[in-house]
Amino acid sequence: MKPGRMLNLVLQSLFKRPATLNYPVDKSGMPKGFRGKITFDPSKCIGCRMCMRDCPANAITINKVGEKRFEAVFDLGRCIYCAQCVDSCLKRALVSSPEFELAQLDKKKLKVVFHPPAQEASGL
Amino acid sequence: MSALFSILIYPGFLFLALFGLIAEFIDRKLYARMQNRQGPPWFQPLADFIKLLGKEDIVPDEANPRMFRLMPLFALTAVVSSIIYIPLWKTGALYSFSGDLVVVLYLLTLPTLAFFIGGWYSTSLYARIGSVRSLTQMFAYEVPLFMGLFSPALLADSWTLSEISQFYVDHPMYSFFNVLGFAISLIALLGKLEKAPFDIPEAETEIVAGTFTEYSGRLFAFFRLSIDIEMVVGASLLAAVFLPFGLSGDAVIGFLIYILKVLLVVFLLTLARTIFARMRIDQMVRFCWKYLVPLALVQLLAILLVKGVVL
Amino acid sequence: MHDSHEHEHEFKIPLGPQHPALKEPENFSIALKGEKIMGVDIRLGYNHRGIEKACEERTFLQDVYLIERVCGICSHSHSSAYVQAVEEIAGLSVPRRALYIRTLIGELERVHSHFLWLGVAGHEIGFDTLLMYTWRDREIVMDLLAQLTGNRVNYGINTIGGVRRDITPEYGKDILAAIATLEERTKYYIQIATEETSIIKRLSGVGMISRQDAVRLGAVGPTARASGVDRDIRREDPYAAYAELDFNVITDDHCDVFGRTVVRLKELLESFKIIRQVVAKIPDGPIAVRAPRKIPAGEALSRYEAPRGEDVHYVKSNGGEKPERVKVRAPTLANIQTVKHMLRDRFLADMPIVIAAIDPCFSCTDRLVGVRHLDNHKRETLSWENLRLFSLGWHRARGFDVAIAEKKLHNLMEH
Incomplete structure (x- = not known):
């Protein structure tokens, strides 16, 4: 038993750089494969709605907007970022992105809609 | 006019408030850096103070409003008035009379009493436990603190702070006899300032904020400020009695040396609160009576021997 | 008479549901005599999420x-x-x-x-x-x-x-x-x-x-x-x-x-x-x-x-x-x-570390809501919908109407 066992470490730290990262200014970046915001590629979607069925939080809605055209509505407030939809998607239309700073003051901005590309006008 | 200047500006309220805030910043920054953290920016204590001034004062329904409001000011006044008798950068204090060491020590006891009364009258259970603890703790550290500070006084044959520092300026080697007393007083000062390992009266994880649980806004700001000032005054007292070096030079250098001495004491206090866990109140009382008091007695005995043999 | 004198200096302090020592809401009601713990009552259930x-x-x-x-x-x-x-x-x-x-x-x-x-x-x-x-x-x-x-x-x-x-x-x-x-x-x-x-x-x-x-x-x-x-x-x-x-x-x-x-x-x-x-x-x-x-x-x-x-x-x-x-x-x-057992005859200062020493996770612990009627001691398990209704009524009785609060929040978001 000795008092002040951490003295050495503590004094050494005085002359070291702090371990803190100044977050909003410096960012450490997310590792590869981080499960952040989900992105949706409408051109790959076949409308099987497996993602809707497996989503534990009911955060995804796939709407049919035309012949073989689907739009996805994500509720980021509900999403728990488990990326089960990415696993469930048969056509890899859903992908996790490393984006994680998704806090919003306005609840409406938490609804993210991925519109399908504008259909080529039939007249052309 | 000059009396008013010395009470309000230097070395009175304004100087002490600023120095106290700077000392708090240095304490917090060192604490953070020793924990490998970043720590607050330099204006943080001032910003905290201003923020608290702007907040609402909430007085609990059950509390005694007069006592509740009076105590922070009481604590502040007591610590500010004690600086007047302490020699800062020259051997003479602003005012001095025979036996002022005892008066300064009693003035420094008043904030603790104010914490006790303020906490007691705020009627919160946590505050009451905290205030009882701070009083219990006071009885433990006060005796070694007094004994630690009396030994250099005994050697200098005076109870006047200005004369004590004059004596050690004339005989600088004698202050080395007081090293043990310095260590004892430093530990006791930790108790007086309620800093870890003796932060028992405001132990966050046990009794929320202890004495200050019900305090908010301006009243809390004054309590915090008085603790900051108490740290500076306590450090100045220790510096004047135990470290009387560089007092005879000119004003600017003397002043700088004074600041450095205070900061050295602040650094030692910070170091202690970084490397120790909080004690329990029973352990603290036992530690003070079992180790500090006997050591202080040894110091006094040594001083008496030195006096008999050398002088 | 004698008994009341014994308990004269005993008082109860609440530790939680909101307290710096606890990382999650939980209530410990401690009977204290000076710094000494005379008894502890533990109340779970603040974290029940169904x-x-x-x-x-x-x-x-x-x-x-x-x-x-x-x-x-x-x-x-x-x-x-x-x-x-x-x-x-x-x-x-x-x-x-x-x-x-x-x-x-x-x-x-x-x-x-x-x-x-x-x-x-x-x-x-x-x-x-x-x-x-x-x-x-x-x-x-x-x-x-x-x-x-x-x-x-x-x-x-x-x-x-x-x-x-x-x-x-x-x-x-x-x-x-x-x-x-x-x-x-x-x-x-x-x-x-x-x-x-x-x-x-x-x-x-x-x-x-x-x-x-x-x-x-x-x-x-x-x-x-x-x-x-x-x-x-x-x-x-x-x-x-x-x-x-x-x-x-x-x-x-x-x-x-x-x-x-x-x-x-x-x-x-x-x-x-x-x-x-x-x-x-x-x-x-x-x-x-x-x-x-x-x-x-x-x-x-x-x-x-x-x-x-x-x-x-x-x-x-x-x-x-x-x-x-x-x-x-x-x-x-x-x-x-x-x-409860560990805290017998300990000091108030030991309370946080003793609770922390079991490494408690209160939201793991809070599972089931059982109801026992005070008058006839009948036991009942609340259903999902009844629990919700009970919660709404409980808050309304204390002056907090969820519907009004939601409207206020909505207005706040608008501006």
Whole structure:
């Protein structure tokens, strides 16, 4: 038993750089494969709605907007970022992105809609 | 006019408030850096103070409003008035009379009493436990603190702070006899300032904020400020009695040396609160009576021997 | 008359539901005489989220993610215990590689949990320096978990029939490097915790519980092992890959908070040993088998040694897509009984560290709402809808109308 066992470490730290990262200014970046915001590629979607069925939080809605055209509505407030939809998607239309700073003051901005590309006008 | 200047500006309220805030910043920054953290920016204590001034004062329904409001000011006044008798950068204090060491020590006891009364009258259970603890703790550290500070006084044959520092300026080697007393007083000062390992009266994880649980806004700001000032005054007292070096030079250098001495004491206090866990109140009382008091007695005995043999 | 005089100086102080010592809402009502604790009343239930009931509303696959959120610290423990039960009902044979990955994540989770605990213990005894250093070092394992699984907490690595992500050989190198640093740090903390006077003074002799009492009150995990109860599910009922791995079960007979600290710190060294073996021995092969959506009727009980102790899950299926019943017995529920015992005749100052020493996770513990009528002592279990109605009425009676509050919030958002 000795008092002040951490003295050495503590004094050494005085002359070291702090371990803190100044977050909003410096960012450490997310590792590869981080499960952040989900992105949706409408051109790959076949409308099987497996993602809707497996989503534990009911955060995804796939709407049919035309012949073989689907739009996805994500509720980021509900999403728990488990990326089960990415696993469930048969056509890899859903992908996790490393984006994680998704806090919003306005609840409406938490609804993210991925519109399908504008259909080529039939007249052309 | 000059009396008013010395009470309000230097070395009175304004100087002490600023120095106290700077000392708090240095304490917090060192604490953070020793924990490998970043720590607050330099204006943080001032910003905290201003923020608290702007907040609402909430007085609990059950509390005694007069006592509740009076105590922070009481604590502040007591610590500010004690600086007047302490020699800062020259051997003479602003005012001095025979036996002022005892008066300064009693003035420094008043904030603790104010914490006790303020906490007691705020009627919160946590505050009451905290205030009882701070009083219990006071009885433990006060005796070694007094004994630690009396030994250099005994050697200098005076109870006047200005004369004590004059004596050690004339005989600088004698202050080395007081090293043990310095260590004892430093530990006791930790108790007086309620800093870890003796932060028992405001132990966050046990009794929320202890004495200050019900305090908010301006009243809390004054309590915090008085603790900051108490740290500076306590450090100045220790510096004047135990470290009387560089007092005879000119004003600017003397002043700088004074600041450095205070900061050295602040650094030692910070170091202690970084490397120790909080004690329990029973352990603290036992530690003070079992180790500090006997050591202080040894110091006094040594001083008496030195006096008999050398002088 | 005499009695009232005895109790004159006794008073009750509430610790919680909101208190700096508690990281989650829970209520301890302490009868104090001066600084001495005369009695403690524990009230659970502030954190009830209805997870078990919610599990019955979701499919087996969705429940993996819901169950994972029972606890923020030992999330892998809960999801592993759950998938083990479901796999047993469905009769799936999980590939060995998946079992090894589960073991690896489980041990990394234990490392991060024990580091977290050491920091919290330091904070509870007013030693924030220890907190800052342990949590700084904990970042290493958190980053590693994020790299391996895709998230720092709620790893989402388990799925029914295996795991979702593979560990590539490059990751093996990162794991070993991180483990080497952490092992060195752990040895340093063992030195600090067993040698620093001010820590030992606050820990030894505090929160005593004898071996007999620990067994009688059903303590689990490090709390039991620190009282000399040699019990570890990893050895006694091996799951995942533990049967093929070599490790020691750490016990201690200090029976106090100091003993619990020593057990946790030494367990860290065992975890590093296990992780090294997993990296060396991990077999090749697939990482998952296909699980059916409908799980055949049946029931299973699964045990898992979480960082806090034995975690028990019971799952019952009626042959549909959704479970009929999921029951979670978190380790804290087993340990919480001991707290009352440990605090007998201790000081108020010991309260935070004694509670922290069982490494409580109150939101794991709060499970079921049972109602007993005061007048006729009839017992009743609240249904989902009744609970909601009761909650709305409770708040309205106290001047908080949810409908009005929602409208106000909405207006606030508009502007």
